[in-house]
Amino acid sequence: MKLKLRIWRQKNAADKGRMVxxxxxxxxxxxxxxxxxxxxxxxxxxxxxxxxxFDHDCREGICGMCSLVINGQPxxxxxxxxxCQLHMRxxxxxxxxxxxxxxAKAFPVVKDLVVxxxxxxxxxxxxxxxxxxxxxxxxxxxxxxPKADADKAFVAAECIGCGACVAACPNGSAALxxxxxxxxxxxxxxxxxxRDDRVVNMVRTHDDLDFGGCTxxxxxxxxxxxxxxxxxxxxxxKDWLSASGK
Amino acid sequence: xxxxxIPSLYRSTVGKKAIMAVTGVLMVLWLIGHMxxxxxxxxxxxxxxxxxxxxxxxxxxxxxxxxxxxVMRFGLLAAVVLHFSTAAELTVRAKRARPVKYQHRxxxxxxxxxxxxxxxxxxxxxxxxxxxxxLTVGTVNPHGVHGEAYQNVVAGFAPDRWYITLFYVLAVVSxxxxxxxxxxxxxxxxxxxxxxxxxxxxxIATGFAALITVGFLIVPISVTLGVVD
Numbered sequence: 472m473k474l475k476l477r478i479w480r481q482k483n484a485a486d487k488g489r490m491v492x493x494x495x496x497x498x499x500x501x502x503x504x505x506x507x508x509x510x511x512x513x514x515x516x517x518x519x520x521x522x523x524x525f526d527h528d529c530r531e532g533i534c535g536m537c538s539l540v541i542n543g544q545p546x547x548x549x550x551x552x553x554x555c556q557l558h559m560r561x562x563x564x565x566x567x568x569x570x571x572x573x574x575a576k577a578f579p580v581v582k583d584l585v586v587x588x589x590x591x592x593x594x595x596x597x598x599x600x601x602x603x604x605x606x607x608x609x610x611x612x613x614x615x616x617p618k619a620d621a622d623k624a625f626v627a628a629e630c631i632g633c634g635a636c637v638a639a640c641p642n643g644s645a646a647l648x649x650x651x652x653x654x655x656x657x658x659x660x661x662x663x664x665x666r667d668d669r670v671v672n673m674v675r676t677h678d679d680l681d682f683g684g685c686t687x688x689x690x691x692x693x694x695x696x697x698x699x700x701x702x703x704x705x706x707x708x709k710d711w712l713s714a715s716g717k
Numbered sequence: 718x719x720x721x722x723i724p725s726l727y728r729s730t731v732g733k734k735a736i737m738a739v740t741g742v743l744m745v746l747w748l749i750g751h752m753x754x755x756x757x758x759x760x761x762x763x764x765x766x767x768x769x770x771x772x773x774x775x776x777x778x779x780x781x782x783x784x785x786x787x788v789m790r791f792g793l794l795a796a797v798v799l800h801f802s803t804a805a806e807l808t809v810r811a812k813r814a815r816p817v818k819y820q821h822r823x824x825x826x827x828x829x830x831x832x833x834x835x836x837x838x839x840x841x842x843x844x845x846x847x848x849x850x851x852l853t854v855g856t857v858n859p860h861g862v863h864g865e866a867y868q869n870v871v872a873g874f875a876p877d878r879w880y881i882t883l884f885y886v887l888a889v890v891s892x893x894x895x896x897x898x899x900x901x902x903x904x905x906x907x908x909x910x911x912x913x914x915x916x917x918x919x920x921i922a923t924g925f926a927a928l929i930t931v932g933f934l935i936v937p938i939s940v941t942l943g944v945v946d
Contacts, residue, residue, distance in 0.1 A: 479820070490820055543823030569821035576814050641825065642807070643814030644730070674731050683814035684730030684807045686834065687902040688827040701905070702912040709908020711731045 472498040472559055475567040476511065478523055481580050488580065490569070500560040504547060505530060505537060507559055508570075524583040532556040532696065535631030538638070539584055540571040545635035545694040553633065553696040573638035577645070577680045588634050590680045591648060597676035598669035599652040603661045620658045627655035629697040639694030642683030647691040649673050650707035651699045657710060667714035674711055730810070731906075733803040738903035740796040745896065747793060752932040758945055762867040769866040801842060808835055830898035837891040844888035851881075874940035882941040886934060893930035897922055 473496045481488030495511050502510070505527050512522035528536035537554040541547035547557045562568060572580050577590040616624075630651035637645045653670050656662030662669075678684075685704055692701050726732035754772075758765045776785035825832060847857065851873055855861030860872035874882050900922040904910045910918065939945045 477820075488817075540819060540821075543819060543821040571819055571821065574815050574817055574819055576816050580817075641827075642811035644811075671725075674729055678728075678730050681810075681814055682730075683811040684733060686734070686807065686811075686831075687898075687905050688825070688831045690825060690827055693826040700912065702910065705905045705908050705910040705912075707908075708731055708735070708906055711729070712735060712908060715725045715729075715732065 472500060472562070472564045474498060474507070474559075474562065474565070477567060477569045478584070479571045480523070480583055481572075483582055484579055490571075498559055500558070502559045503530070503555055504539070504541070504557040504559065505555050524581075524585045526585050527555060530555040533631060535633040538573050538586065538633060538635070540569075540573065540638055542569050545573070545638040546633075546696050550693070551696060551698045553631075556696075573634050575634075575637045575643045575682070577643070577682050578634060578637065586634075588632075590682070591632050591634065591645070593680060594645065594649055594673050594676050595652065598665060598671075598673040599656070600665075601656060601661050602664060605661075614660050616659060624655050624658040627651045627658065627699065627703055630655070630695075630699050631697060633696065635694045635696060636691035636699075637682065639690040640683065640685075641688055641690060642686055644683040644685045644691075645677055646685035646704050646707070647695060647699055647701070649677055650703035653707045653710060654703040657706070666710065667717060670707060670710040671714050674707075727803075730807065733807055734902075734906040736799055736803045737807075738906040740800040741899050741903050743796050744793065744800070745900070747789075748929060752929060755936045756932065758867065758870060758936055759939075765867045765870075766865065770864065797842070797845070801838070804835065804838060828898060830894040831902075833891075833894055834898055837895045840888060840891045841895060844884070844891075847884070848888075870936065871940055871946055874937040876941055876943060879941055882937045885937045889930055889933045892933070893926045896929060897926040900925060 474494070476493045476495060477490045478493060479488060480491045493511055493515075495507065495514075498507050498510060505525070508523060508525060515522045526536045526538055528534040530537070532553040532555060535553075537546075539546065539554045541554065541557075546552060546554045547561070549557055549561055570584065572578075572584045573586045573588075575586075578586040578588055581587050628651075630648060632648060634645075634648070636647035637643055640646075653673060656669065657666050687701075687704075689701055692699060726736060754768060757768050773783045773786060850857045852858060852866070852869055855863065855869060858869050858873045859875070859878070860869045862868060874885075901910075901918055904918060936945070
């Protein structure tokens with residue numbers, strides 16, 4: 472495949488940044504999107520140019536490191552798929568592909584396509600944990616959990632914290648991420664002691680970090696590589712309204 | 718469920734949306750009454766003007782004439798101010814949350830109604846100002862006589878003032894879209910949405926938005942077409 476890439480290049484946080492056009496040739500249809508960028512970077516290195524910086528780690532779709540807004544869509548055109556699991560056969564030969572970093576004030580660009588997602592860590596620090604001592608694995612029947620709750624908690628726990636929801640949201644809100652964490656813990660008995668503090672503190676931290684507010688447009692769930700449903704945001708709202716009144 | 722305290726409601730993005738949801742619901746309930754009242758125009762001058770006069774006697778004899786209307790007006794004003802100011806704050810916050818725009822923005826997945834909430838809301842607000850000057854105060858109405866609601870409506874939407882009717886049509890259609898997203902959004906914001914009933918909720922919201930749109934448009938259009946005169 473022959474492709475024209477328009478990639479956001481930015482030397483550092485202070486640099487203004489701009490789109491730079493590159494052409495790549497001989498890309499296999501079976502290559503992943505990141506492997507395609509590897510091919511470009513190898514060539515750039517040989518030519519003595521600075522390779523394009525982008526985040527990646529497991530390349531198995533579970534670590535949450537890869538990002539990239541591809542043709543305006545976080546993680547590209549395929550639903551429920553991270554950038555690392557996206558293959559070049561989803562694109563047409565000769566196509567022009569625009570590649571940009573996540574755009575949010577809370578996610579400042581470090582370099583090129585790499586953004587600092589430390590803001591998510593701060594939200595987790597504010598309440599995304601339980602204080603119950605877990606120790607070694609308890610007996611399976613020690614704390615009964617209804618099957619429906621366990622299933623739902625698992626759906627929420629699928630969130631890999633990649634930030635695609637923020638990148639997709641027209642308001643730059645992290646509501647989907649936050650609500651997945653709140654629901655994941657709030658649905659289980661071990662998460663009950665901090666349930667009220669958790670939602671209040673996480674939402675406050677989210678707001679303080681200059682994320683936007685959720686206006687229920689639903690862009691986040693479409694972009695989410697794990698398909699986290701909007702119902703968790705409703706659950707978070709309910710928890711917040713209830714906790715704030717106590 | 719306890720009610721969140723007012724300061725925390727106002728500070729938080731979640732609370733701001735709750736304020737929008739509650740004020741929105743109040744305005745929607747009022748709209749239903751307004752629409753039903755409007756439709757009485759099809760029963761003739763006497764019934765319509767009689768209804769308008771009766772509105773001033775609501776709450777009597779406990780309340781003096783017109784007091785109920787003024788209480789309602791202040792309530793509505795408070796709802797509009799809160800709804801608009803929280804929306805404006807969330808808009809400013811959204812702009813601040815993404816200082817650098819995307820070079821390539823894909824076609825958004827959200828509905829047309831969701832995308833146009835902000836500008837649609839501004840259109841509706843401007844319309845409300847005109848509408849009060851037209852049919853409440855009467856300053857921009859060609860008839861504009863207090864107590865003659867029927868004649869004011871007929872004069873206001875006369876065939877040669879078709880452009881006024883067109884403006885009303887645009888505003889009411891904007892309102893319909895605003896309600897389509899707003900109703901579902903309010904349910905979600907208040908944490909009352911049951912994902913198993915998503916389909917039913919969407920159908921109800923679309924049906925209700927369409928009903929309100931048609932219910933309000935039928936009056937000015939009937940006047941302009943000469944069905945009511």
